[in-house]
Amino acid sequence: MDGLANLATTVGNRFATNLRGSFTDLTPEKVIRIVIIAGAYLLLRPYLVKLAGRAQMQSHEEEAARTEAEAKVKISPNELRGMVNIPEDTDEEDDPAGQASGPDWGKKARRRQREIIKRMLEAEEQRLRETLEEQEDKDIEEFLDKE
Structure with a gap:
């Protein structure tokens, strides 16, 4: 003190x-x-x-x-779902004036296009899921190798 x-x-x-x-x-x-x-x-x-x-x-x-x-x-598959607009399965014309703004597609062509878009989305989601699983596997292997 x-x-x-x-x-x-x-x-x-x-x-x-x-x-x-x-x-x-x-x-x-x-x-x-x-x-x-x-x-x-x-x-x-x-x-x-x-x-x-x-x-x-x-x-x-x-x-x-x-x-x-x-x-x-x-980008995750869930985020990808909201980003791409898939046309509905309606065969009615969307244009109220009756004039098409783009090429005049028939019903089969519109359905094929919807199917192509859906397949592309599913393929992208699958690819993203696989890369996520690979990353998780690498993380697990990293922890297992340390022991």
């Missing part, structure tokens, strides 16, 4: 001595130098903050673009 009191008085004495010495050695040149430095800091600080904010915003935008690109690459 005595050492702690000694330390506190030593620190207090040194602080008071250094503070007093700083003000007694203050010459007009040092005062002008301090005023110039403080003024320059106050004038330049807003511009530096703006510049840093702009750089940070650009960094965040690049990171967001990178994560968005990675998210587009890694």
Whole structure:
């Protein structure tokens, strides 16, 4: 306890001595130098903050673009289901004016096209499932090899 009191008085004495010495050695040149430095800091600080904010915003935008690109690459079968619009199995014309906007396909052609789209979706889902299973197998093998 005595050492702690000694330390506190030593620190207090040194602080008071250094503070007093700083003000007694203050010459007009040092005062002008301090005023110039403080003024320059106050004038330049807003511009530096703006510049840093702009750089940070650009960094965040690049990171967001990178994560968005990675998210587009890694797509699950469930996410794929909502992205592709499969036409309904109706054979009625959708255009109220009776004019077709594209080629005039017959009923069989529309059905074939729907089937092709469904098969493509199923194949993509199967491929994604297999790659996911392979990744899980690799993870399991990694843990088994460690033992």
